[in-house]
Amino acid sequence: MNTMVTGAAAFLGRFEGLRERLPGGRTPWVAKLRAEAAESFRAQGLPGRRIEAWHYTDLGVLAQLGFTEALTLADEAPALPPARAAHRAVFVDGRFAPALSQLSAGAAPLAEALDATQGRLGALAQTLPIVALNTMLFEDGLVLDVPAGVDAGEMELLSFATHAGRAIAFHPRHLIRLGEGARLTLIDTSIGEAEATYLHNPVYEIAVAEGATLSHIRIQREGRAGFQLSTVLATVQAGGTYDNFTLNAGGRLVRNEIHVALQGPKAACHMNGAQLVAEGQHADTTTFLDHAAPDCASRQTYKTVLAGRSRGVFQGKILVRQAAQRTDGYQMNQALLLSDDAEINAKPQLEIYADDVKCSHGATVGALDEAQLFYLRARGIPADTARAMLVEAFLTEAIEGVTNPLAQEALSEAISGWWQKEAV
Amino acid sequence: MLKIENLTAEIDGKQILKGITLEVPAGEVHAIMGPNGSGKSTLSYVLSGREGYEITGGSATFNGIDLLAMEPEERAAAGVFLAFQYPVELPGVGNANFLRTALNALRRARGEAEVDAMQFLKLSRAKIKALQMSEDMLKRNVNVGFSGGEKKRNEVLQMALLEPKLAILDETDSGLDIDALKIVADGVNAMRGPDFSALVITHYQRLLDHITPDRVHVLMGGRIVKTGGPELALELEAEGYAKVAA
Numbered sequence: 319m320n321t322m323v324t325g326a327a328a329f330l331g332r333f334e335g336l337r338e339r340l341p342g343g344r345t346p347w348v349a350k351l352r353a354e355a356a357e358s359f360r361a362q363g364l365p366g367r368r369i370e371a372w373h374y375t376d377l378g379v380l381a382q383l384g385f386t387e388a389l390t391l392a393d394e395a396p397a398l399p400p401a402r403a404a405h406r407a408v409f410v411d412g413r414f415a416p417a418l419s420q421l422s423a424g425a426a427p428l429a430e431a432l433d434a435t436q437g438r439l440g441a442l443a444q445t446l447p448i449v450a451l452n453t454m455l456f457e458d459g460l461v462l463d464v465p466a467g468v469d470a471g472e473m474e475l476l477s478f479a480t481h482a483g484r485a486i487a488f489h490p491r492h493l494i495r496l497g498e499g500a501r502l503t504l505i506d507t508s509i510g511e512a513e514a515t516y517l518h519n520p521v522y523e524i525a526v527a528e529g530a531t532l533s534h535i536r537i538q539r540e541g542r543a544g545f546q547l548s549t550v551l552a553t554v555q556a557g558g559t560y561d562n563f564t565l566n567a568g569g570r571l572v573r574n575e576i577h578v579a580l581q582g583p584k585a586a587c588h589m590n591g592a593q594l595v596a597e598g599q600h601a602d603t604t605t606f607l608d609h610a611a612p613d614c615a616s617r618q619t620y621k622t623v624l625a626g627r628s629r630g631v632f633q634g635k636i637l638v639r640q641a642a643q644r645t646d647g648y649q650m651n652q653a654l655l656l657s658d659d660a661e662i663n664a665k666p667q668l669e670i671y672a673d674d675v676k677c678s679h680g681a682t683v684g685a686l687d688e689a690q691l692f693y694l695r696a697r698g699i700p701a702d703t704a705r706a707m708l709v710e711a712f713l714t715e716a717i718e719g720v721t722n723p724l725a726q727e728a729l730s731e732a733i734s735g736w737w738q739k740e741a742v
Numbered sequence: 743m744l745k746i747e748n749l750t751a752e753i754d755g756k757q758i759l760k761g762i763t764l765e766v767p768a769g770e771v772h773a774i775m776g777p778n779g780s781g782k783s784t785l786s787y788v789l790s791g792r793e794g795y796e797i798t799g800g801s802a803t804f805n806g807i808d809l810l811a812m813e814p815e816e817r818a819a820a821g822v823f824l825a826f827q828y829p830v831e832l833p834g835v836g837n838a839n840f841l842r843t844a845l846n847a848l849r850r851a852r853g854e855a856e857v858d859a860m861q862f863l864k865l866s867r868a869k870i871k872a873l874q875m876s877e878d879m880l881k882r883n884v885n886v887g888f889s890g891g892e893k894k895r896n897e898v899l900q901m902a903l904l905e906p907k908l909a910i911l912d913e914t915d916s917g918l919d920i921d922a923l924k925i926v927a928d929g930v931n932a933m934r935g936p937d938f939s940a941l942v943i944t945h946y947q948r949l950l951d952h953i954t955p956d957r958v959h960v961l962m963g964g965r966i967v968k969t970g971g972p973e974l975a976l977e978l979e980a981e982g983y984a985k986v987a988a
């Protein structure tokens with residue numbers, strides 16, 4: 319009898335079998351980091367619903383699969399969407415694809431640049447089980463440095479998952495660092511072949527120095543049998559800005575965790591996102607905003623559109639530490655239910671230890687407005703188009719914060735693509 | 743052009759239209775007057791296809807085709823236009839985008855070429871000017887933050903752009919100042935012709951000073967209780983509904 323090893327055991331088994339062959343397997347600091355992560359992951363396993371942070375997202379389906387490593391051949395160049403920016407780093411099944419990429423100065427694949435990342439890789443939140451899983455098994459990723467004072471314009475990061483005929487998992491680790499006053503717009507897209515079953519588990523460690531601005535646009539359009547569990551870990555120093563916009567519009571089950579720590583005075587963060595969830599899909603956005611310094615501002619606007627039998631989750635925690643006086647925090651999450659079988663779970667959370675703060679949050683859940691729909695149709699606009707217009711209008715507030723034209727273009731293509739393919 | 747016969751309709755089990763018979767021939771403008779709650783807006787919604795009404799009897803045809811069997815957008819494509827008593831606000835939908843989408847949807851349905859952004863701008867500017875509106879209105883979200891009068895003018899702008907064959911104007915005069923009333927009336931009069939009919943719902947004679955109706959109908963309790971010439975409106979204004987209908 320042949321029993322398939324699944325869930326956490328499959329990942330741990332893979333680590334035991336591969337540990338010396340993984341990048342840095344013989345480098346003491348990397349080996350130590352991986353061993354500690356493996357220990358942490360062994361103790362925690364894949365997070366279950368009994369853990370509060372995972373109450374609404376059940377990894378049961380994922381735990382039943384026995385993921386193995388990707389086996390991508392370098393000469394199998396998939397049909398990629400055309401590049402938008404001058405520089406693009408392409409990862410196929412989690413591995414850097416040099417022939418498909420145009421790297422900018424300051425960018426390198428992690429598998430090659432690993433030695434230079436000591437002290438930086440693994441600096442943040444290693445105890446999260448999904449991050450530990452990544453640390454244990456990462457093979458590649460993007461290491462990107464924008465030197466102080468440099469405006470690096472736009473750059474693309476593209477992850478492409480191929481159909482391997484079996485369940486594969488890849489755990490890219492991306493390290494992004496902006497020096498003082500540097501600027502970058504990162505258009506970060508994940509796509510996958512329709513039939514491919516895979517887990518994409520990227521972890522981003524992002525450091526934004528004084529006065530620097532990183533605008534990070536994530537467009538998640540994984541294949542319909544794909545899973546994505548992503549974790550963004552970002553720190554922002556005085557006067558710096560980290561902006562994250564995440565579009566969740568693909569995959570079977572997706573969770574995006576975004577942890578941002580505002581560590582210097584007058585740092586700022588805008589976290590916006592849209593989740594477009596169709597029949598059979600599950601999308602989870604979980605944010606954690608850590609206000610650790612005075613005079614910082616954070617803004618979050620999340621919109622979730624749900625069609626068919628689908629489920630959406632938004633969890634947003636704002637922590638205002640004692641030192642974070644005059645914090646200005648705002649969080650809004652809104653859901654639009656296009657079907658009676660869709661469900662949204664929203665959990666905002668404020669934890670405030672400073673006394674002079676301005677923090678607010680709100681949530682709404684609603685359906686399309688019949689009066690609005692009729693108004694459009696009475697003007698001759700077909701019902702489908704009318705619905706699409708109202709959904710787009712619903713998303714406007716979250717999307718209008720994205721001002722970079724290339725990013726806007728990428729977003730609006732992804733949204734109209736979703737509508738044409740998925741909407742009812 | 744529009745022929746309504748013994749039309750009955752209810753909402754949530756409550757009968758509102760209790761047998762309406764009314765005919766508006768091509769090229770004519772008819773006024774409907776009647777007390778609050780008598781069913782005027784209900785009639786306009788039923789004719790334009792709003793959901794939620796149950797047609798329990800009778801018929802409504804437009805140039806011989808069964809209006810009641812069509813989707814709202816099909817009625818619009820056939821040439822029916824409703825100027826809403828309470829125009830709907832559409833936050834996040836730009837007015838220009840809305841108007842162009844509507845115009846092109848109608849043109850597509852009629853087998854005409856779509857207009858591009860430039861052509862649309864030219865076209866809409868001319869109409870806006872005629873209605874003495876500010877071009878700003880195009881940049882704003884549909885009806886959001888518009889004053890009562892601005893909303894009504896926006897309805898008339900839509901009518902002017904979409905060039906319907908049958909316009910149902912549901913209290914388009916309410917909330918308009920004296921000058922705006924004249925401008926809006928001029929807008930309607932400009933469309934008058936052998937191919938254009940209108941059903942003008944109003945509470946006030948003053949609109950009918952500017953748009954002279956061919957016929958005036960009195961709608962009370964879900965029925966047309968009296969029909970006459972333009973003088974009937976004057977009579978109603980002087981005597982009130984109870985007396986005229988008696």
Ligand SMILES: Nc1ncnc2c1ncn2[C@@H]1O[C@H](COP(=O)(O)OP(=O)(O)OP(=O)(O)O)[C@@H](O)[C@H]1O
Nearest residue numbers: 753754756758776777778779780781782783784785
């Ligand atoms: N959803 C509903 N449920 C129950 N009654 C309704 C509903 N909608 C409308 N009505 C009733 O139908 C009747 C007719 O309403 P309608 O809006 O057609 O009147 P109207 O003649 O346009 O009045 P007004 O001059 O005030 O605009 C009113 O008594 C109203 O309360």
Ligand SMILES: [Mg+2]
Nearest residue numbers: 782783784827
């Ligand atoms: Mg009314």
